[in-house]
Amino acid sequence: MKENGSPSTAAGGNAADPVLEPLTGETRDGLPLSLNRAAAPDVSPWVARIMSAEVRAPAGTTIRCNMFNDAANLRVLFHGRWGAETVDGPASYNLGNQGQALFFGPLSKCMPITVDGSFKVAGLSLRPGAEYAMGGMLPSASMDRIIDFDGIVGHGRLGDRFDVAAGHDAWADRFEELLREFIALRRPPPPDPVTTAFDRFAFASPDAPVSEFIATHGVTQRTLERIVKRDFGMTPKQVLRRARVLDMASQLLGVAAPDEAEALALRFFDQSHLIREFSHFFGMTPQQLTRRANPLLRITLEGRQARRLEELRRIEPGATPWRAGPA
Numbered sequence: 001m002k003e004n005g006s007p008s009t010a011a012g013g014n015a016a017d018p019v020l021e022p023l024t025g026e027t028r029d030g031l032p033l034s035l036n037r038a039a040a041p042d043v044s045p046w047v048a049r050i051m052s053a054e055v056r057a058p059a060g061t062t063i064r065c066n067m068f069n070d071a072a073n074l075r076v077l078f079h080g081r082w083g084a085e086t087v088d089g090p091a092s093y094n095l096g097n098q099g100q101a102l103f104f105g106p107l108s109k110c111m112p113i114t115v116d117g118s119f120k121v122a123g124l125s126l127r128p129g130a131e132y133a134m135g136g137m138l139p140s141a142s143m144d145r146i147i148d149f150d151g152i153v154g155h156g157r158l159g160d161r162f163d164v165a166a167g168h169d170a171w172a173d174r175f176e177e178l179l180r181e182f183i184a185l186r187r188p189p190p191p192d193p194v195t196t197a198f199d200r201f202a203f204a205s206p207d208a209p210v211s212e213f214i215a216t217h218g219v220t221q222r223t224l225e226r227i228v229k230r231d232f233g234m235t236p237k238q239v240l241r242r243a244r245v246l247d248m249a250s251q252l253l254g255v256a257a258p259d260e261a262e263a264l265a266l267r268f269f270d271q272s273h274l275i276r277e278f279s280h281f282f283g284m285t286p287q288q289l290t291r292r293a294n295p296l297l298r299i300t301l302e303g304r305q306a307r308r309l310e311e312l313r314r315i316e317p318g319a320t321p322w323r324a325g326p327a
Contacts, residue, residue: 075123087144099159105142122171129191139233206243
């Protein structure tokens with residue numbers, strides 16, 4: 001199946017939409033998805049998700065879309081010319097077969113992205129608090145930024161350690177192997193238990209007051225605010241507000257559990273509240289969002305939603321109801 005993704009996706013579709021061919025999975029309507037799964041148990045304290053994605057596009061195609069990841073992601077991008085509007089201004093990356101490793105900090109709002117041509121991506125999503133535990137850059141410094149990972153690490157190109165001709169499962173497995181080597185060498189502690197618990201709380205009850213978490217976890221408000229600010233890069237209320245709108249956006253784009261549709265909508269007081277939140281986080285109304293193709297946004301939201309439902313034990317691993325079947 002193929003998606004009519006737009007060369008001006010961020011500005012809405014049109015009759016000249018090129019065809020995007022998904023190679024790592026698709027929705028029941030044929031829209032591109034990634035191949036994503038939970039990390040292996042020995043690395044899962046630090047890594048939430050491992051993914052690979054490949055989309056084939058006709059020559060001359062430019063996809064204009066958005067990404068919105070609530071967690072930091074390390075991605076190796078192969079092929080295509082990528083562009084992004086970051087908090088530091090426009091950024092561009094002209095990729096070849098060797099690829100480039102980029103560290104995407106967590107996002108406070110959606111980030112405009114463009115891709116010229118077909119692309120391949122291998123990546124991992126860090127759990128909140130993993131950056132601090134591993135001695136890396138804190139979310140407050142990486143928020144809404146894309147950082148040249150190869151440049152800051154200084155140990156050669158991460159992309160050189162991947163076989164781009166290998167299968168999609170092999171890309172994900174290789175990323176996990178490299179991370180396992182790093183953990184064995186550095187032996188970092190796991191993220192703070194308060195951070196881990198609040199991450200789950202944001203998945204399960206983003207419409208609940210912060211006071212509910214404080215009461216049930218025996219932590220003071222000041223301590224919670226300090227830890228969450230350190231490990232999420234924003235306040236507890238902001239984390240919950242972002243989680244609520246990301247869940248609703250996933251529902252609108254067809255990558256959420258159908259039986260949760262009503263519950264997700266009821267997290268908003270009324271239609272005007274929903275519109276205000278979408279305008280704040282996406283710069284558009286829910287209706288405007290659904291009129292666009294959103295291939296990159298759907299891929300990022302789908303991985304998050306699969307993780308959410310699996311970790312809340314609402315679905316079995318790999319049993320997402322929106323996928324058409326094995327990639």
